[in-house]
Amino acid sequence: MDAGRDRERRQAIEAADVALEHLHRAEEYLHSAGNWGAFDIFAGGFLSSMVKRGKMSRAQDELESARDALADFVRELRDVEGAGGWGIETGGFVGAADVFLDNPFVDLYVQGQIDDARYRVNRAIRQVETIRARLAG
Secondary structure, three states, X not given: OOHHHHHHHHHHHHHHHHHHHHHHHHHHHHHHHHHHHHHHHHHOOHHXXXXXXXXXXXXXXXXXXXXXXXXXHHHHHHHOOOOOOOOOOOHHHHHHHOHHHOOOOOHHHHHHHHXXXXXXXXXXXXXXXXXXXXXXX
16 A cells, blocks of 8 residues: 555544544533433423533534534545545434524423434444444454
């Protein structure tokens, strides 16, 4: 393998690592927000709602960073010879990044949105990890 291909592959792997860092942090915040959301539904009040909203806000920040990192990853992936068919589905994931901006007023609705975002984040993590493993192998 020539030096140019090696460099492109390393850059794609590095971009995948950055995206995965943000995705994993977003998933952690979403998990915590989900726990606080469940508490909020059954026994919560103002304080639990505020903690849950804080976790959601941090998750939103990580989702936005992950979206940018995924865009970088996709650009780097295009530079890797033979990786053209290794696309990553970002449409559903990008929707998860915006999930907290609309109607987060009803606890059950918010809980459903948190669960949906966690599903999308986990799916994105699996996709990036699979492509990264192919690049590294």
